Amino acid sequence: MKWTNKEELTMESKLNELLAKRRSIYALGDQVNVQPEEIFDLVKTTVRNSPSAFNSQTVRAVVLFNQSSDKVWDIVEETLQKIVKDPAAFQKTKKKIASFRAGYGTILYLTDTETVHKLEKQFPSYAANFGPWAEQAIGGAQQAVWAALAEQGIGASLQxxxxxxxxAIHEAFNLPASWQLRAEMPFGSIEAPAGKKDYLAESDVFKLIN
Incomplete structure (x- = not known):
């Protein structure tokens, strides 16, 4: 169908409203009136509903609360302290890590490399693509969970x-060796709003071809 009325082209999307609400929140708190089990169920459902190439379901998610969540950021701090030699620079790093630790919980996102390697052998013609496809899957899952948290008024960022x-993470939480850590998402109550977000010029990003 060829549209002739420009007003008919105007579409509203609640999804886009939600995606716009999803921002990187760095000032986190633990004042979340949702039980850990409810957030865990939300993460499970959201990841399951996220797409993956060949329905490979390579995304793994570990949701941590309380001392387990703090342990993630203790590990980050201890690791970076060995690397960042300048005391002043490390104090800035330590402050940033403390803001993540102050949240309500942390989600670890991982890729099951065993599944990736099985698919590479099963479909050799596509072997080079299964790694990138797994990255696409985990990116989609991360965005979906992030938006789902934002819908509940819960802030988050991706680290x-x-x-x-x-x-250290695998040892601390006894994770399977085939689960490759890809990102960490601290989340919690929003103690300060996100900063201004800039966008590239539309002409540099999008093309409409009829």
């Missing part, structure tokens, strides 16, 4: 201290 902390 990437892997691979520096991989071994």
């Amino acid at each position: 990437h201290y892997n691979p520096l902390i991989d071994d």
Whole structure:
């Protein structure tokens, strides 16, 4: 169908409203009036509903609360203290890590590399793509969970201290060796709003071809 009325092209999307609400929140608190089990169920449902190539379901998620959540950021701090030699720079790093520790919980996002390797052998013609496809899957799951948390008024951000902390995280939480850590998401109550978000010029990003 060819549209002739420009007003008919105007579409509203509650999803886009929700995606706009999803922001990187760095000032987190633990004042969340939702039980850990409810958040865990939300994460499970959201990840299960996120797409993956060949329905490979390579995304793994570990949801941590209380001392377990704090342990993630203790590991990050201890690891970076060995790397960041300048005391002043480390104090800034320590303050940033403390803001993550102050939240209500942490989600670890991982990729099951065993599944990836099985698919590479099963479908050799596509072997080079299963790694990137797994990254697409985990990115989609992260965005979906992030938006789902935002819908509940819960703030979050996405951090990437892997691979520096991989071994310590696996040991601390007894995770399977095939689960490769890809990101860490601290979440909690929003104690301060996100900053202004800038966008690239539309002409640099989008093309409409009829």
